[in-house]
Amino acid sequence: MVRRSRPAAPWRGGWYLPARPMHSPNHGERPAGAVVDLIVVHSISLPPGEYGGTAVHQLFTNRLDWDAHPYFRQIRGLEVSAHFFIARGGQLWQFVDTDRRAWHAGRSHYRGRDACNDDSIGVELEGLEGQEFEEAQYRALTGLCTALSGRYPIRYIAGHEHIAPYRKNDPGPGFEWRRMRSAFAGSGIVFPPAAQP
Numbered sequence: 001m002v003r004r005s006r007p008a009a010p011w012r013g014g015w016y017l018p019a020r021p022m023h024s025p026n027h028g029e030r031p032a033g034a035v036v037d038l039i040v041v042h043s044i045s046l047p048p049g050e051y052g053g054t055a056v057h058q059l060f061t062n063r064l065d066w067d068a069h070p071y072f073r074q075i076r077g078l079e080v081s082a083h084f085f086i087a088r089g090g091q092l093w094q095f096v097d098t099d100r101r102a103w104h105a106g107r108s109h110y111r112g113r114d115a116c117n118d119d120s121i122g123v124e125l126e127g128l129e130g131q132e133f134e135e136a137q138y139r140a141l142t143g144l145c146t147a148l149s150g151r152y153p154i155r156y157i158a159g160h161e162h163i164a165p166y167r168k169n170d171p172g173p174g175f176e177w178r179r180m181r182s183a184f185a186g187s188g189i190v191f192p193p194a195a196q197p
């Protein structure tokens with residue numbers, strides 16, 4: 001048997017070492033036997049459409065000042081998280097151990113299963129539904145999905161809009177699924193059906 005040398009896995013437990021860690025208190029146990037086979041792509045910016053700030057980081061760590069902007073009052077008290085956040089320049093943060101359940105999907109259903117938080121990884125892209133995303137974000141997302149596939153039996157990558165279609169529209173029509181399809185062509189990963197022309 002030939003042993004192929006492999007690069008060291010860039011993980012410490014469920015923490016991806018190339019990401020900057022910022023611990024969110026918003027997480028829980030995954031159900032026993034959960035098979036993490038889905039990556040959920042989201043978009044977020046706070047206030048919506050304003051990029052480069054730290055409000056998303058503050059939201060995910062329960063440190064957002066709800067009175068700092070009129071929009072924040074609409075989401076006052078919200079306790080959410082995603083495992084990862086990718087800023088416009090491709091900078092990557094991790095908020096929750098991927099072996100833990102993050103709070104990004106809400107009521108959801110995909111590949112025949114409910115409650116997608118139980119067995120998915122949530123990745124937020126800094127952005128706005130309907131707007132385009134940056135090249136650097138696609139690069140970071142592709143690298144992250146590849147690394148996640150090395151640690152989990154990832155079979156599906158979908159948007160929040162696909163797992164909660166009556167409630168959510170992110171990442172929206174500005175997200176180019178064809179880039180992901182071509183990056184993972186031949187991998188066996190299943191993407192949402194292409195939108196009708």
Ligand SMILES: [Zn+2]
Pocket residue numbers: 041042043104160168170
């Ligand atoms: Zn979302």
